[in-house]
Amino acid sequence: MDSLADHTGVPVQGRGPRRKALRPAIAGAVVLAVAAGGAYAAGLGPFARDTGPDPAAGKQARAFLADWAAGRLPSAAGRTTSPGTAERVLDSFTAGLDLGRPELTAEPAVEAEDGTVTVPFTARMPVTGLGTWTYESKLPLREQGDGTWKVDWRLSLVHPRLSDTEKFRLEREETEPPEVTDRQGATLTGDEHPSLAPLMTRLGGGGGTDSGARGAIHLVDRVTGEVERTEARFGARTVRDDGPVRTTLDAGWQSAAEQALAAHADGKNAALVALRIDDGEILAVANSPASGFNRALSGTYAPGSTWKIVTSSALLLKDAVAPDDVVDCPKYLTVGKRFQNVELSEHPGATFRKDFTESCNTAFISLRDRLDDGELGDVARTYFGVGQEWHIGAPSYDGSVPVPKDETEKAASMIGQGRVQANPLIMASVTATAVSGTFHQPSLTDGTKDTTDTTPLPRDVVTQLREMLRATVTDGTAKILSDLPGEIGAKTGTAEVSDDQDNNGWLVAHRGNVAVACVVEEGVTGGGSAGPVVRGLLAAVPGDAE
Incomplete structure (x- = not known):
């Protein structure tokens, strides 16, 4: 029973009583995740007051940003006053600048005296193979005749300098990728390991610098093409002359990881990371599709119930619960909104161990009051390194666990939803830390x-976590791994995305000195989608890397 929350999406209601101008909406800043689509963030908390801008306006703005971030451009355009133009511009902006899924962070809405509402936001646009272009803009919203709100379409909301006379152009400087070797000194190529091809130019400087890929985004005149200013520049202007870049990768694990995704991901977007538990060295980084955005290292996903490893750690650390304590697992639990378990399962009288192995959402949410509001994030940072700055040797996203803004979001964070953000790199590291006790960057x-x-x-x-992870394989939701050799421990996860998208499937596992994490976008369940991928990998590479 992994992460599922029953909610009503983002319909826009009519305007209520006039609210005082220039007061921030109670919802506050909301991060809209790249892969998660921001569906949870689009809802208001249960404690909203009847002051400030109409909540429906901010709700529509966040829904627009969520659709844009998730690539649902027709839906995003439909929330504007000019759907046809908006869809065309958003599509050409994304394609022309070779952008991956952005991260869009909404700030509090403000209302002007004339009744118009503005929602500022920060855009973090991943430019494929180069880096992230970050800028700030604003969404203007106007109330319609029927009382609903629409984003008042204009080019400048996409970027403040986009206009009828000026546009952006991406220019890349072609560079030869450096020679890259695995941990044994064997040459790695993009032909043999397709997932590594986009990564190789990012390894050009070694030690975490990015001297391989270079390029820039310029603001140009639409008629003459003349460059008026450079908005962003990527890559250092240095030349490598110090030989091959030696990586921690293992050619055998890398090949097995790519083959497992190709065979079992069913053509869906997916990513996988395998790393050594004792030192954090990465053995494999694989993405499906292999080209383009590096989901494994830079994706931002709700980790769903795999995050219960961290939640369990926080509870066990303060003796707030023990594995044999009875923590009921009902079908539903309402905390501002209704949360439920996969297939509405329930386990009356279950122990906390059973709640973990069966991934009971409602049981974990019922324990939320045993943790302080910021305690889950503190534990993630202090013991697991999540949210600290990592220097892995290539660009990466290092996770985020913000303090919940209300009780509903706190409930969601207990099961890896809300604004908790991670990726396979982070969750492989979380698993390694949980079973060893020590974080290794x-x-x-x-x-x-x-x-x-x-x-x-x-x-x-650590002993309690290892026992519960093992029980999840022998008696719980990760039984798909139970017939493999070795003492494998694992945790499944199913992470909600939005009302009109299937859930993402997760599975993390450890065996010997290796920890693995896999996510399959719209995989529905973790055991059913990520499970076969991880099983394929572990079956193909039975031993640890040297």
């Missing part, structure tokens, strides 16, 4: 800088 190249500062988990907590 993941690394992809030699000589990476480590500025993290973490505390080891107590041995009794």
Whole structure:
């Protein structure tokens, strides 16, 4: 029973009583995740007051940003006053600048004296193979005759400098990727390992620098093409002359990871990371499709019930629960909105161990009051390094666990939803930390800088986590791995995306000295989608890398 929350999406209601101008909406800043689509963030908390701008206006703005972030451009355009033009511009902006899925962060809405509402936002646009272009813009909203709200379409909301006379142009400087070797010195190529092709130019500087790929985004005159200013520049202007880049990758694990995705991901967007538990060295990074955005290292996903490893750690650390304690698992639990379990399953009188192995959402949410509002994020940062700055040898997203803005979001964060953000790199590292007790900053190249500062988990907590992870394979939702050799522990996850998209499927596992994490977008369930991928990988590579 992984992460599912019953909610009503983002319909826009008519305007209520006039609210005072220039007051921020109670919803506050909302992060809209790239892969998660921001569906949860589009709802209001249960404690909204009848002051400030009409909540329906901010709700429509966040829904527009969620659709844009998730690539649902027709839906995003339909929330504007000019759907046809909006869809065309958003599509050409994305394609022309070779952008991956953005991260869009909405700020509080403000209302002007004339009744118009503005929602500022920060855009973090991943430019494929180069880096992230970050800028700020604003969404203007206007109330319609029927009382609903629409984004008042104009080019400048996409970017403040986009206009009828000026547009953006991406220019790349073609560079030869450096020679890259695996941990044994064997040459790695993009032909043999397609997932590595987009990554190789990012390894050009070694030790985490990005001297391989270079390029820029320019603001140009629409008629003459003349460059008026450079908005963003990517890559250093240095030349490598110090030989091959030696990575921590293992050619055998890399090949097995790519083959597992090709065979079992069913053509869906998916990503996988395998790393060594004792030192964090990355053995494999695989993406499906292999070209384009590196979901494995830079994706931002709700981790769903795989996050219950961190939640369990937080509860066990303060003796808030023990594995044999009875924590009921009902079908539903309402905390501002109704949360439920997959297939509406329930386990009356279940122990906390059973709640973990069966991934009971309602049981975990019922324990939320045993943690302080910021405690889950503190534990993630202090013991697991999540949210600290990692230097792995290539660009990466290092996770986020913000303090919940209300009780509903706190409930969601207990099961890896709300604004909790991770990716396969982070969740492989979380798994490695849980079963070893010590965080090791993941690394992809030699000589990476480590500025993290973490505390080891107590041995009794590690013992309890390992036992529950093992029980999830032998008696729980990860039975798909139960017939493989070795003492495997695992955790499944099903992460909600939006009302009109299937859930993402997750599975993390450990065996010997290796931890693995896999996500399959719209995989529906973790055991059913990510499970076969991880099983295929572990079956193909039965031993640890040297």
